[in-house]
Amino acid sequence: MSQLMLVLFGLLMLVGAVAALYLKDTVSAILAAGSVSLVASLVYLLLGAPDVAMTEAAIGSALTTVVFLFSWARIQHRPQPSKNPQSEESDSNPDDQEDHQL
Amino acid sequence: MMKRLIIILALAAIALGFFPLAMRISGDSGLTALATHYVEAGADELGAANLVTSVVVSYRGLDTLGEVMVLFTATTGVTALLGAGKSKSHKKEKESERDGDGRREGSELLATGAAFLFPILVLFGIYIFLNGHLTPGGGFQGGVVLASAFLLLLFSDCRLELNHALLKGAEAISGAAYVAVGLLGLWLAGGFLDPRFLPAGEFGQLFSAGAIPIIYILIGIKVGSELTGIVDAMRRCS
Numbered sequence: 001m002s003q004l005m006l007v008l009f010g011l012l013m014l015v016g017a018v019a020a021l022y023l024k025d026t027v028s029a030i031l032a033a034g035s036v037s038l039v040a041s042l043v044y045l046l047l048g049a050p051d052v053a054m055t056e057a058a059i060g061s062a063l064t065t066v067v068f069l070f071s072w073a074r075i076q077h078r079p080q081p082s083k084n085p086q087s088e089e090s091d092s093n094p095d096d097q098e099d100h101q102l
Numbered sequence: 103m104m105k106r107l108i109i110i111l112a113l114a115a116i117a118l119g120f121f122p123l124a125m126r127i128s129g130d131s132g133l134t135a136l137a138t139h140y141v142e143a144g145a146d147e148l149g150a151a152n153l154v155t156s157v158v159v160s161y162r163g164l165d166t167l168g169e170v171m172v173l174f175t176a177t178t179g180v181t182a183l184l185g186a187g188k189s190k191s192h193k194k195e196k197e198s199e200r201d202g203d204g205r206r207e208g209s210e211l212l213a214t215g216a217a218f219l220f221p222i223l224v225l226f227g228i229y230i231f232l233n234g235h236l237t238p239g240g241g242f243q244g245g246v247v248l249a250s251a252f253l254l255l256l257f258s259d260c261r262l263e264l265n266h267a268l269l270k271g272a273e274a275i276s277g278a279a280y281v282a283v284g285l286l287g288l289w290l291a292g293g294f295l296d297p298r299f300l301p302a303g304e305f306g307q308l309f310s311a312g313a314i315p316i317i318y319i320l321i322g323i324k325v326g327s328e329l330t331g332i333v334d335a336m337r338r339c340s
Contacts, residue, residue: 050238058246
């Protein structure tokens, strides 16, 4: 039973990793990468390493994902110091709306 | 096409190279001599109910000090790169705030949930690193839970300003105290980071295992303040 679950979780991790590579939407890709860590922490728990599982769940799936999302928001909203009119233009970009949903 | 073929060949070569390694993995081949010593003598030597903790904090304490150092370096780098222009951009954001552009407030649900969860998360983080020598978890895990509590707070209120002097002070003092405790072990007990200069106490109680709880409290505060600092430097109101 535990073996079966391990294999299942391993396959889930593979699916998440491949999805993180191939998803076009960056936010979805970041979330997929975070899900790999989440499943990995379950695997650690099944293998009897609760200490590592806690670290993996907290850092791998929570904090790293948040840091990635923050950086992605920063990249999207990069301030353009020299050209003021353009930055106003970019505020009404459809790209930005996606970021607001964060 | 050619490029793809080369990539596949390279991957196959790597897989072939590591194939013996994968074949040699066997699940239950027994403990090595060092691990056997840890398992048999660890509880008697250090008095920590969680054996993982006695390995992480004491037997391999220098590794943990190195990990804390790595995290410190990463935090320094992030704040040096992103935190420098922070005060200026904050002023700008505040000005644009008055103009009333499309700033998104945290929703009611998030604000209420964060206010409700924040004290519980802080308490849970402190519990994790305080009980690191008894139950799974420890300084790193507890510190990350602490940082996630502050992260939730930052999510719910975008304009929230953390007390940077307090964060920096907590981080610096706990880091220095960690090394000081290590030095105390060097002078009063067997070696650097040896926690046995305090009495071992009763096995399985909160006040036991020598200086291990003290070290984990310090690591927890340090990791928590560092990760909070990273998240705070990286966030931007959008």
